[in-house]
Amino acid sequence: MPVYSVVVAGVGGQGILLASEILGTAAMKEGYDVRVSEIHGMAQRGGSVVCFVRFGEKVWSHYIPEGKADVILGIEPSEALRYIDKGSKDRTVTILNAAPVYPPLVSLGKASYPPIYTILEQAKKRSKDVFILNALDLAKEAGSAIAQNVVMLGALSASKALPLKPETVKDAIKSLVKPAYVDVNLRAFDLGYSAIERELLLGRLEF
Numbered sequence: 190m191p192v193y194s195v196v197v198a199g200v201g202g203q204g205i206l207l208a209s210e211i212l213g214t215a216a217m218k219e220g221y222d223v224r225v226s227e228i229h230g231m232a233q234r235g236g237s238v239v240c241f242v243r244f245g246e247k248v249w250s251h252y253i254p255e256g257k258a259d260v261i262l263g264i265e266p267s268e269a270l271r272y273i274d275k276g277s278k279d280r281t282v283t284i285l286n287a288a289p290v291y292p293p294l295v296s297l298g299k300a301s302y303p304p305i306y307t308i309l310e311q312a313k314k315r316s317k318d319v320f321i322l323n324a325l326d327l328a329k330e331a332g333s334a335i336a337q338n339v340v341m342l343g344a345l346s347a348s349k350a351l352p353l354k355p356e357t358v359k360d361a362i363k364s365l366v367k368p369a370y371v372d373v374n375l376r377a378f379d380l381g382y383s384a385i386e387r388e389l390l391l392g393r394l395e396f
Contacts, residue, residue, distance in 0.1 A: 343381025
């Protein structure tokens, strides 16, 4: 049985750890051995954050070597670019949120942010397939802008890049999210799933 490896990249405040815990919990519910890394980076709001999730029959390490990621889940698009070398043309599915979070220096005009087409070009070089969607808009539609992470999990589920049933991921959401926010997150998951199911693929969004 292969080991599946997922890079979850974003910034503090986007729920990177929760998204990783949901994936890991779903994998355990389906009987896999799971390793989830601790957060690497600055967990405060706006700081760069990445988690590695790996699962299979037996997993010895949470570390994902260069070129060995099955999925790069870019909850913040430029943060996905930081870890694009984890991808490879023969195995990696990259899923990008088209809604950026600009660092303070960019907002102040003292630094530049890479254009989304540049991020897409780099993703294409290190991925067999690339999906992109506006998770912020879909999260707002679900009822909360902070549910972008779960929108992205829905998109990941619809991509079929991992052997996890959507129902199992939803069960993990129910077990990890506070009861008051479960319905919003389930709607967010479904909207992300539908976005990819409707084939909002690379090149079909306008920026």
